[in-house]
């Protein structure tokens with residue numbers, strides 16, 4: 001799964017594994033470590049905001065899944081594997 005890269009679909013800022021996201025409950029975490037769910041209050045974030053311009057982001061919101069590059073190819077591979085087993 002190393003070929004999944006996580007980038008902002010709008011400006012290509014690449015997620016660096018740091019806790020840049022703050023939930024409405026005040027918890028700070030790396031939203032990509034939990035698939036967009038706050039580990040503190042379990043709120044599911046369908047859209048993910050890009051980071052502050054100071055660290056290279058654009059601050060625009062994008063659907064969480066749009067951040068994962070190569071996700072479609074991995075899903076296709078999984079589907080092929082499943083079809084082979086049938």
Ligand SMILES: [Zn+2]
Nearest residue numbers: 023025038041
């Ligand atoms: Zn929360």
Ligand SMILES: [Zn+2]
Nearest residue numbers: 008011050058
């Ligand atoms: Zn961005």
